Amino acid sequence: MFMSVEFALTLAVMIFSLGALGVMLRRDPLVMFICIEMMFNAANFALVAISQYLGLIEGQALVFIVIAVAAAEVAVGLAIIIAIFRNEKHVDVDAISQLRG
Amino acid sequence: MGLVDLLFGILSAAAFGAAFGVVFTRNTIYSALFFVSHLLCLGVLYALMQAPLLGVIQVMVYAGAVMVLFIFAIMILDISDFEDDEIGERPKALVAATALVLTFTGMFFAYTKGLTIKTALAEPAHGLQPLDTDNVVRVARVLFRDHVITFELIGILLLVAVVCVMVMAKRRLEN
Numbered sequence: 001m002f003m004s005v006e007f008a009l010t011l012a013v014m015i016f017s018l019g020a021l022g023v024m025l026r027r028d029p030l031v032m033f034i035c036i037e038m039m040f041n042a043a044n045f046a047l048v049a050i051s052q053y054l055g056l057i058e059g060q061a062l063v064f065i066v067i068a069v070a071a072a073e074v075a076v077g078l079a080i081i082i083a084i085f086r087n088e089k090h091v092d093v094d095a096i097s098q099l100r101g
Numbered sequence: 102m103g104l105v106d107l108l109f110g111i112l113s114a115a116a117f118g119a120a121f122g123v124v125f126t127r128n129t130i131y132s133a134l135f136f137v138s139h140l141l142c143l144g145v146l147y148a149l150m151q152a153p154l155l156g157v158i159q160v161m162v163y164a165g166a167v168m169v170l171f172i173f174a175i176m177i178l179d180i181s182d183f184e185d186d187e188i189g190e191r192p193k194a195l196v197a198a199t200a201l202v203l204t205f206t207g208m209f210f211a212y213t214k215g216l217t218i219k220t221a222l223a224e225p226a227h228g229l230q231p232l233d234t235d236n237v238v239r240v241a242r243v244l245f246r247d248h249v250i251t252f253e254l255i256g257i258l259l260l261v262a263v264v265c266v267m268v269m270a271k272r273r274l275e276n
Contacts, residue, residue, distance in 0.1 A: 002110035003149070011113050015120050017202040022124035024197060030175055031123070031132050037167070038120055038136065041143055044155075052150045060152050060236075061243040067162055068255045072262035074167050078174045079266040085178045 008049035016042035029081050033074075040070045109149050116142035133171050140164040154237045 015038060022035030044063045051059020119139035123132045140163045148156035244252050 002106050002113065007110075007113070008150070011117065013205055014117060017205050018117075018120045018124055020201055020205075021199075024201075025124065025195065028129055030129055030171065030178075034123060034132055034136050034171065037163075038123060038139065041140070041163075045143060045146070048147055048150055048152050048155060052152065057236075057239040057243055060155055060240050061248060063152075063155055064158065064240065064244060065251060065255060067158060068259065071162060071167055072259050074170055075262050075266050078170055079269045082174055082177065083269055 005049055005053045009046055012042045012046035012049065015039075015045065029084075033077055033081065037070065037074070040066065105149060109146065112142045112146050112149070116146065129175050130172070133168065133175060136171075137164055137168050140168070152236060154240055 019035045019037075019039035019042060022038065023032050026032055026035065044066055047059045047063050047066075051057065051063075116139055119135045119142060122135035123139065126132050126135060140159060144156040144159035144164065146156075147153070147159055
């Protein structure tokens with residue numbers, strides 16, 4: 001009953017929507033970043049479900065690649081966030097309008 | 102409804118609840134911890150969907166390495182400054198976000214209704230075996246033989262990312 005493609009894809013869509021909601025509602029850049037990761041995860045989950053449904057292993061290899069790219073993105077993104085926070089103490093993402101070193 | 106099926110449903114509910122917690126908790130560190138539990142639930146769901154390799158990678162890379170980075174960043178920054186994150190403070194954003202969620206869900210249901218996927222994940226064709234021990238071999242075959250250039254490119258990407266982060270950190274020290 002639960003292990004169906006519709007259920008898995010619905011869960012993926014709901015998690016993706018929650019992530020998008022978080023990016024739009026929260027103002028703390030770290031939480032926004034976590035929500036972006038959540039959207040990545042929803043896409044991965046949908047990929048695994050579809051790859052399982054179609055019996056194609058390529059989907060799982062693609063998820064592997066996405067995880068690696070997401071890890072690189074986290075490293076760079078967190079470095080940028082920490083650099084911005086070091087320069088000015090109180091940071092609201094609406095107030096960050098330029099990326100100068 | 103088998104035991105595995107029930108476990109799948111419970112873990113899905115837990116994953117969704119944790120995702121909800123990430124968005125609607127005020128404290129940043131609680132958000133990060135909710136996200137860790139969300140990732141663990143997804144890892145077990147991968148294993149249940151006969152992708153045990155991805156489940157392990159999810160737990161080790163995401164719940165391990167990436168979340169350690171996040172918690173490190175949260176700890177290194179002073180989070181007490183922005184705990185006053187009011188969620189209902191921005192009605193326009195709330196309306197836009199709700200509209201987006203409804204659009205996504207509506208698009209999804211329209212799509213699946215046209216498609217009429219009715220087969221379960223665990224149907225006979227690719228039935229639910231105890232654990233697909235062949236999974237690692239099959240993924241490795243795709244990654245290291247069919248798409249080996251992609252794999253190498255990912256190595257280069259990670260190297261570039263690490264060098265980039267080091268350059269940023271160094272410039273900050275010189276200042």
